[in-house]
Amino acid sequence: MANVSPIERTLDIIELLADHPGGLAVSDIARRLRLPKSIAHRLLSILADRDFAIQDPITQHYRLAVRTAALGLRFFGHIRLNEVCQPLLNRLAQRTGEFVRVCAAENGELVWIASAQGSSEGLRYDPTMGAGPTLYATANGRAWLSTLTDADALAQIRRKGFILPRNYAGSLVTSEQQLLDELKQIRERRYAVSADESVIGITAFAAPIPDREDGPALGCVSVAGPSVRMPASRGGEIMPDLLAAAKELGEIWPIPNWKKLV
Structure with missing residues (x-):
């Protein structure tokens, strides 16, 4: 994974979370994508700061925000x-x-x-x-x-x-x-x-x-x-x-x- 850019890793996270609407723990995301936990946490924090992901205050699991789906719907609306x-x-x-x-x-x-x-x-x-x-x-x-x-x-x-x-x-x-x-x-x-x-x-x-x-x-x-x-x-x-x-x-x-x- 050393040659994979942060952008590619972020997109991998988005694709993974799209299949898990209930959210996933940072450790689970890191394991599934073979990422160091620290890198997964940093990328998830960026997604959350930009309102593309949300962290559940109780489970601490991350899931995609509605805004992410809305972008796709907006695109489909245009075409x-x-x-x-x-x-x-x-x-x-x-x-x-x-x-x-x-x-x-x-x-x-x-x-x-x-x-x-x-x-x-x-x-x-x-x-x-x-x-x-x-x-x-x-x-x-x-x-x-x-x-x-x-x-x-x-x-x-x-x-x-x-x-x-x-x-x-x-x-x-x-x-x-x-x-x-x-x-x-x-x-x-x-x-x-x-x-x-x-x-x-x-x-x-x-x-x-x-x-x-x-x-x-x-x-x-x-x-x-x-x-x-x-x-x-x-x-x-x-x-x-x-x-x-x-x-x-x-x-x-x-x-x-x-x-x-x-």
Whole structure:
């Protein structure tokens, strides 16, 4: 960690706390991020002084402040992503009766930005909007990777390796060759499938959101639900609506201001 800058370490702390709304002790943060406790405390103090983090007066645990989330919401408000996505997601969720999510691609990562629940009774899949999907181990991740060249897809994976987050159940892809074989199939059928991988008992179908300039996908849209209700055969039933939603999202996805100036 010696070559990691304080700014990078601070961002690591923000990402960690985003997944722990109840807060974490300084010692726990230091252990998880492999930081000296003194450095973790100093960076947390800076975040707290700037109102990006709050320390509970009783537990002494640190959590993110509402201001941090508000910045993200303010950004989404400016680029209108939620406004664009939500009506389409609501419609897709209603038609499929399952949980629908959209993630956006940025700097080789996928970030959840919106969701809609279509199941009104019985078994429901209703995850929190936590960290974005792991690229090689999820339907969304593999759908997005399939829009890259093989070389670029492998380069994205090699940044972190085949290492699963702690809360993931497993992955059918564990090597570069397996990934390339899977991406070839996804390109042929135009969608990706993940069954009992990131979450046991959950199956997801995902389609890439096409870029109007024929670049890598802007993100992905997915339909997920309990595996007992989502066998592979249901893909044929869901796919027309899923692919249509992905195409429509690509057509109306807002263009960033910097791209308008090019």
